[in-house]
Amino acid sequence: MRKICVINQKGGVGKTTTAVNLAAGLSRNDRRVLLIDMDAQGNVAVSLHHEVEKDIYDMLIDNADPGECIRNLAKNFDIIPSKETLTKADALLSKKGNAQFTLSEKMKKVKGYDYIIIDASPSLSILNQNALIYCDEAFIPVPTDYLGYHALKKIMEAIVTINHTFGTSTKITKIIPTLHDKRNKICRESLDKMRNEFYDMLSEPIRVNSKLKEAPKYGKSIFSYDNSSRGAKDYMKLVKSVINDEKGARSVEIAGPARAMAS
Numbered sequence: 001m002r003k004i005c006v007i008n009q010k011g012g013v014g015k016t017t018t019a020v021n022l023a024a025g026l027s028r029n030d031r032r033v034l035l036i037d038m039d040a041q042g043n044v045a046v047s048l049h050h051e052v053e054k055d056i057y058d059m060l061i062d063n064a065d066p067g068e069c070i071r072n073l074a075k076n077f078d079i080i081p082s083k084e085t086l087t088k089a090d091a092l093l094s095k096k097g098n099a100q101f102t103l104s105e106k107m108k109k110v111k112g113y114d115y116i117i118i119d120a121s122p123s124l125s126i127l128n129q130n131a132l133i134y135c136d137e138a139f140i141p142v143p144t145d146y147l148g149y150h151a152l153k154k155i156m157e158a159i160v161t162i163n164h165t166f167g168t169s170t171k172i173t174k175i176i177p178t179l180h181d182k183r184n185k186i187c188r189e190s191l192d193k194m195r196n197e198f199y200d201m202l203s204e205p206i207r208v209n210s211k212l213k214e215a216p217k218y219g220k221s222i223f224s225y226d227n228s229s230r231g232a233k234d235y236m237k238l239v240k241s242v243i244n245d246e247k248g249a250r251s252v253e254i255a256g257p258a259r260a261m262a263s
C-alpha cells in the first residue's frame with residue numbers, strides 16, 4: 001500500500017486538482033484508492049459533488065471509526081471527505097499528547113487499498129504534520145514560476161525538519177510542475193531550473209488547461225469530464241509514471257522487515 005501526501009504550504013498550486021485526478025486515474029487503472037481530504041476548505045468533496053456526512057474531523061477529533069467516514073464514489077475509488085469544522089482540529093489536537101501521530105493511529109485499521117492519497121492544506125499545520133508522518137511519500141505540485149520555486153525549497157526543508165523531529169522517513173518521490181505555460185519565458189526558465197536540480201524526482205509538467213478548472217463544477221474528474229483534453233493527457237501521464245514506480249516503492253516496503261529480520 002503506497003501512502004502519498006500531496007502537499008505544498010503555498011496555496012493555489014494545484015494540490016487538490018492533482019490529488020483528485022491522480023486518485024481518479026489510478027482507480028481507472030484498477031488500483032484501489034482511498035482519497036483523504038485534510039483541508040478544511042473541503043475541496044475534494046466539492047470537486048466531486050459529494051454530500052459530507054461523517055468526515056475526517058469526526059475520525060480525528062470525535063473518535064469515529066474510519067469505516068464510518070469512508071464513502072465509495074466509484075469503482076475502486078473511496079474518499080474520506082472534510083468540511084469547515086476541520087479548522088478547529090489543529091487547536092484541539094495541540095492539547096493532546098502525541099498529537100502528530102493521531103492519523104497514523106486511526107489509520108492502522110484501514111487496509112485493502114493500493115493507494116492512500118492525502119490532499120493537504122496550504123499550511124504547515126499539525127494536521128499536515130499528521131499527514132506527512134502517516135505517509136511514506138510526498139508529492140509536491142509546484143507552479144513553474146519564480147515564487148513556486150521558492151515555495152518548493154521551503155516545503156523540502158519542512159519535510160526534512162519533520163523527519164528529523166519525529167524520527168520518520170517520508171520521502172519526496174515526485175515534484176510535479178503545475179500550471180505550466182510553455183509560451184511564458186519565466187515558466188520555461190523555472191522548469192529548466194527544476195529539471196537541472198531535481199531531475200530524478202521531476203514529473204512531466206501539467207499544462208495550463210481550462211478544462212481542469214471546469215471539471216469540479218460538474219463534480220467530475222478530468223477523465224470523466226473531457227478525456228481528450230490536455231489536462232486529461234497530462235494527468236494520465238502522471239498516473240502512468242506513478243504506476244511505473246510501483247516496483248521501486250514495493251521493494252522499499254519489503255526491504256524494511258527483511259532487514260529487521262537479518263539484524
Ligand SMILES: Nc1ncnc2c1ncn2[C@@H]1O[C@H](COP(=O)(O)OP(=O)(O)OP(=O)(O)O)[C@@H](O)[C@H]1O
Pocket residue numbers: 010011012013014015016017018039041043120121122178179180206207208209210212213214231
Ligand atoms: N493545470 C491547470 N490549468 C488550469 N487551471 C488549473 C490547473 N491546475 C489547477 N487549476 C486551477 O487553479 C486553482 C487552484 O487549484 P487547486 O485548488 O488544485 O490548488 P490547491 O493547491 O489545492 O489550492 P489550496 O492551497 O487553496 O488548497 C483552481 O481553480 C484549479 O481549478
Ligand SMILES: [Mg+2]
Pocket residue numbers: 015016017039043119120121
Ligand atoms: Mg486544495
